[in-house]
Amino acid sequence: MSTETMPARGFNLSKDDLGADILEIAMGPHHPSTHGVFRMDLKLDGETVVDLKPIFGYLHRNHEKLAEDIPYPGSMPFTDRLDYLCGMTNNWAYALSLEKMLEVEVPERAQYIRIICAELTRLVNHCLLIGFFINDLGALGTPLLYALREREKILDLFETLSGARMMVNYMRFGGVRCDLPDGWLEECKRIVDKFPAFLDEYETLLNENEIVITRSQNVGVLTAEEATNFSITGPMLRASGVNYDLRKVDKYGIYDRFDFKVPLGAHGDCYDRFMIRMLEMRESIKILNQAMKDLPDGDIIGKVPRVFKPAAGTEVYGRIESPKGELGFYLVADGSTNPYRFKVRPPSFINLTALRHMCIGHKVADAVIILGSIDIVLGEVDR
Amino acid sequence: MEINHEAILTQFPDLEWEEDTQSLIVPPEKAVEVVTWLKEHPEMRLDFLSCVSGVDYPAKEVKTKARNEEGKMEITVTQHPEKMEVVYHFYSMEKKIGPLVLKQRVMSRENSTVTSLTPIYRGADLMEREVFDLFGINFTDHPDLRRILMWDNFEHHPMRKDYTPPNDYDYEPTPHDDVIERAQEREKEREGQEA
Amino acid sequence: MSFTQEEEIDLSPESTAKAGVILSSLDWIYNWSQSNSVWPLQFGLACCAIEMIGTAGSRHDIARFGAEVFRPSPRQSDLMLVSGTVTKKMAPQVVRIYNQMPEPKYVIAMGACAISGGPFKQGYNVLKGIDRYIPVDVYLPGCPPRPEALLHALMTLQKKIKNQKTLGKNITNPAYKEGRRIYPVPVLSGDDLDPPYNPEVWTPPAKNPNVEDGCE
Known part of the structure; x- marks a missing residue:
């Protein structure tokens, strides 16, 4: 064999040498790394992603249409099932929207309880997300089990408070449903005090981990301008370096009374998104400690009308910083007890807009990590 | 922090400001021009499109009861024409102000077409596709206008007010009065067809 | 040691156990081993999937029942946990x-949605129960069911497996009963699935019983 026809060492074969073509594969809706029933149609040149088409709708269960057929309070349990990891924040966003529409005052104690519940939810969501993210990186099982262990403790708190582990249905318009049971606060304090130890453990195992760093740094980079233009919100936006946290900007509830920082990323890659969540958990613990210390006595629900009947033609857009991003509810009233239009602004759905942009040019295994770092929950993406 | 809508109305005097809903009504053909101006205006810098929602208003009569000057109850009937709205909520991440509610309104439900804002705000991509899918509002200049949540050969637009879902559970026992009512109606229809 | 024909063989459980021999029926030993090694399909649909993951976690530990090996491929699994709302697009x-x-x-319909549509029953895109297309062995109510409930459903399934017959006239073990059960895949056409249900597995009641009763 003459040396001229031999391919060079190192196998620098181009697509034309092999006669290879673009390969189209469908990932999902049943795929272990798509976090539910999400589907991506990928076009691959070898291992490199050249095009990506997200396909939705496999969990579209008509939340908005159903809400238009039932009275306002009836939609509260449905909001739990939007983003089923963070029932508390979904409840709060919906309660906040109608409170804004009817100008209902929320008592002090209820505000504090809401903040405690919302920050506990943030802990649950972020530690579970990190478990899944490391799972996507290839560490099957173990990190997720650590995260689940911590999650169970907080779910126990939710269960004693509301009767359910995930579908809490706890917030009401003008306050919360029931007061804290005896001993709940002490138990909560005990769990929150132990949480930093878990974070330390996780950080020693993961932050300097060679595999985590090489696989997630410079993967799926999103600049600040792009992130704003793509309407990205939440930790993903702050990983790109945009200082926009609704807890600071809107100061909804009583967030202006608490002293906490907003962590910001510098590169906007998957590693930053992972680190932002780690740091946000530390800030949540700060808020929790302050809120538990200052929790006042008093009413848990304000003066609310017996029947919710906003005037015809009024509309409202209420939004909060859910663990996934900006969760908003756009309500249009027509003077009856049912909302005329009930629209959810789902953060993880809109954050997926940038998926194609971030994945192109990376390997197919990186597409899995990029999807994992966005933090999607299909109940909210498809509603 | 509120946005000074007077400044917008001085720049674009033919726009309409709806006081009830605190929103700016923009005709579809001027939408891109207005939005580009808002995005680049040094005091507003509305760089963040938060939410795109469609709203469907079929034509309807509204009866309102009110006492007239003589103290008698009087029923007034107002006709509401049919219309479709696409509502955009804008914020500014740079100036931390907002929201500005901008509405593209079309007075027809059959051939409703508005202008897509995806070329300016790429975040509108999926949200506008959702409005197209569920409400049947067309967006001109949208790069990839396909159904998103429902399957491709779905026939109707399910979030419209006059959509009736297929009959697939009416025959089951249920505590819901409206389902029983619908089952009764369908039963009558079936009997009528058989007779 | 060898037996002659005159010698009586002692088959009492005490003496056979001493010699390291256990006497049992084939059904018992087959079902015992099968029921303690159920491999579920790693297949999450909605909210219930999170509770399914929670069951696999360290507190509830589904490994105690031999069902911790979640396989992503249907070819390697023998239990399908339909965990969550099945939409028409997904059916x-x-x-x-x-x-x-x-x-x-085997199939466990986990949660109210998989059984009947649950809270989302009136939705236009929600399938009103997965049992319209495939046979379901265990129905597990709850929204979502607690991990303990999922473990109970698994134990109920194990009980079912332990009662099946591999030999004899009335074979109930699906592995020996018939060929692989394959059901027609519904097609999305128009606003609904075609057919709306599989008459082989599910038949609807003739009409809504409430309609006859005068809606009282």
């Missing part, structure tokens, strides 16, 4: 995955 895929599973295969 063809669920049936297709079921068809790909080898016998013996």
